[in-house]
């Protein structure tokens with residue numbers, strides 16, 4: 001594959017690995033986590049995003065659409081999914097940013113030009129590039145080429161992954177990956193499957209294999225109230241991680257409700273349930289339980305130093 005499907009390149013991130021980073025978001029994911037905060041990354045095809053709040057009512061999209069998919073329903077501007085062929089003529093014509101194409105096929109060179117622009121910031125901060133998504137491993141051949149290009153340019157590389165792909169796929173990337181940030185979403189296989197659509201046996205196996213390969217690891221759990229926020233599950237995760245020699249730290253990430261608003265902007269809205277954001281005290285209780293296993297624990301990017 002000469003090009004990868006990318007839905008965003010975010011510069012100056014301080015949340016996706018060490019230092020200041022450029023984050024490349026790969027479109028397409030093999031899991032279907034019901035709490036996903038990046039719903040535009042789920043489908044492995046370009047999509048049309050419509051943000052009604054930005055619409056100035058200029059009417060250009062109505063005129064330009066060859067399928068007459070833009071309609072007025074009462075007083076609402078809607079897009080008829082059954083007619084839209086995703087030609088993106090309307091997105092290209094909308095000068096107000098109300099209609100946009102989510103997901104573009106890009107070459108390694110096209111992406112690397114953007115990465116190279118912030119070299120000075122990587123060098124000063126100890127940062128680099130992070131592949132994210134969606135799930136970068138769904139396009140593992142392209143991801144491997146991009147990571148290799150970064151290493152040739154002496155740029156530090158990291159990848160965020162759900163850890164659920166065959167070991168042979170990870171092996172392709174390892175020579176050019178300096179850090180892996182992987183998720184363990186639940187320690188119970190059935191619960192993992194229920195929440196994400198996939199079991200956790202491969203996930204746990206990959207953590208062990210990555211450690212054996214000497215890859216530094218940050219393991220994260222997105223804390224979803226009513227799903228995995230019980231102390232027993234976090235204890236079980238920490239007990240597993242205490243024997244992982246390359247673990248840098250374990251991070252608990254509070255559920256991010258952003259997906260609820262982003263989901264409705266896409267042509268096929270994702271149905272997201274109403275989940276409460278976890279309380280700070282609850283997150284700290286979980287972190288303290290994990291720390292009892294002698295591992296370093298972070299909450300949302302901050303090192304937990306303990307309650308005492």
Ligand code: SF4
Pocket residue numbers: 054055056057058059060061062093094095096097098099
């Ligand atoms: S082109 Fe953009 S601003 Fe104009 S009516 Fe369509 S969505 Fe609204």
Ligand code: SF4
Pocket residue numbers: 048064065066067068069070079083084085086087088089090091
């Ligand atoms: S992307 Fe869909 S709505 Fe927009 S111009 Fe093409 S067919 Fe019409």
